[in-house]
Amino acid sequence: MSSASRLPIGWLVQRVAMMLVTLLAVITLTFALMHAVPGGPFVSEKMLAPEIEAALNAKFGLDQPIWRQYLNYLGGVLTLDLGPSFKYPGVSVNSMIADGLAVTAQTGLLAIICVVAFGVPAGIVAALNRGRWPDTAAMFIASLGIAVPSYVIATVALYIFALRLGWTPAFGLDDWRGYILPVFALSGFWMSFVARLTRSSLLETMGQDYIMTARAKGLPAHTVMLRHGLRNSLIPVVTVLGPVVANLLTGSFVIEQIFALPGIGRHFVQSITNRDYTAIMGITIFYAAFLMLMILIVDLLYLWLDPRISYGDRK
Amino acid sequence: MTAPVLSLRDLRTEYRTDRGTVQAVRGIDLTLQRGEILGLVGESGSGKSVTCMSILKLLKRGGHITSGVAEFDGRDLLQLSERQLTAVRGEKIGVVFQDPMSALNPTMTVGRQIVEVLLQHRKISRKAARDRAVELFELVRIPSARTRIDSYPHEFSGGMRQRVMIAIALACDPDILIADEPTTALDVTIQRQILALLKELRDRLGMAIILVTHDLGVIAETADRVMVLYGGQVMEEALVADLFAAPCHPYTRGLLAAIPDPRQAGRPLSPVRGSPPDMRTPPPGCPFAPRCPQAMRICETPPPMFDATGNPALQAGQRARCWRADATAPAQIFETPS
């Protein structure tokens, strides 16, 4: 049975419907919260003239009854229009997200590649050399990567490589070398985490009865390991990879702050300080939708990895 | 008698663990004739599985074979490298494990799991391997073989899964099939069917079978010859009929006394009062001495194997590791209780 024929259409439709309902709840909740905070978007230290404020309110539709504002907003979201920024005239939230996302997704994608390309093989190598020096070394580094917070890694790396040695730029992404430190800081934790998880999962899998069966069939050790061990041991790794991907692609505002990257995380923090309500709402909703999408992809990956899983409508 | 297909001499296997070294197998001799079903019986921990798995050096982490010879096909299997062993495993000697739930890879179709062993050992095309897999499924009587071959293990019942395991083990026409408690995880009716299948396959294909069980009922029903294991040693060895008719070793007698009707298959053995020794520190003499109702002082010295020669208590081919089996011993040794 190929995995394609196991694709449960009914389940998928249900899942997407559930996602939309959840998204609606997120939209409603963020909208409600934004309107519940005291003070409007144009309240600031320097008082605006009342007539200007009224004009602004009219411009952004804030003079309309709240249910109308809600419906307008909802209509916008459904047509993938998150509205204009309150703070930056003429800038749409969509373009803010797109701008930020370009930067964040680039570093995030590189970080994900690092996590998968280094974390998983490091775990495999450690498991294969269990108890010997490659294992000890890999697990020591991984423990550091887990224990030391990313902003410490970022700051120390910045100090050493950018300020002291001058090998990399201290901020910005104008040069390819600019990516190295942020990507490293972003992926450090998850790389370590995935390496450890891969190692322990693989070791556990290699103790399973069906591994003994595979050996008893006369398969060479590497075939046993790759064909029977690895696939099964990757199931728990995929579980964490979903949230990791969401986490990395949406970026880390701390890292973006430290390396002065104009990513989405920084936009988010700025919109909060700026009371840029539509931007806050827009980014929140974007995050939520993105996370749900990632989880859906992980569930589909599961289906492909583990035939025991069925999501309902199989005969 | 023709040359045995496998002859195991003085096998010793230990497991080194954090909590000490377990002397799992302590000098086991075993000969397996072509086409025979040899039963290995004994309580949990007596060393049945370790003996079987040592033959193919399929030991879990920590297991070490410290001495012995396993003569098969003119070679000592215990001297072969891991690489050389891959040509024996699954090809000349097949293995069926106890729990068919966990012994099959859950993420691979059963068909692929059979095809895999065929492709490993035979120079045939994928297509031919698949056809052979269907044949094997028919051989072990899995209904609608052609369609079932593309199912995953979890889509089969326990009994059917064990048939799949048997098909895998028999795929390359092995000389020996090692079946380590192949029916323990199954219910009684299915157990009967699987045992009948094994016997039938032996008759048709002529391979020898080492059948591990802790159920004397299974032995009575299926085996030709039997070895009773205890404390990592052979306590008694005989043709099945002889063992049931005239058990010699007190441990065998204890086992037999626990089942009123040997043809009543089913429950596990816990017959004799007391529990098996800790194999990190086995008793210095007869391993059964601490539980033996007939123990004597001399039992603190390890008893050798006694055979039928000059020993009217034993049938031809019957052997027992017990001082009481020694007909030549001076009568007074029996009078000194320990």
Ligand SMILES: Nc1ncnc2c1ncn2[C@@H]1O[C@H](COP(=O)(O)OP(=O)(O)OP(=O)(O)O)[C@@H](O)[C@H]1O
């Ligand atoms: N992986 C292992 N690590 C440590 N000790 C082990 C291991 N496998 C077996 N042993 C020890 O070796 C001895 C013999 O075990 P073995 O598995 O051969 O028993 P068995 O006769 O097959 O029993 P059972 O009926 O429970 O399967 C036992 O004392 C057991 O504790």
Ligand code: SF4
């Ligand atoms: S040797 Fe002694 S202790 Fe061992 S079984 Fe015989 S009589 Fe009992």
Ligand SMILES: [Mg+2]
């Ligand atoms: Mg066992």
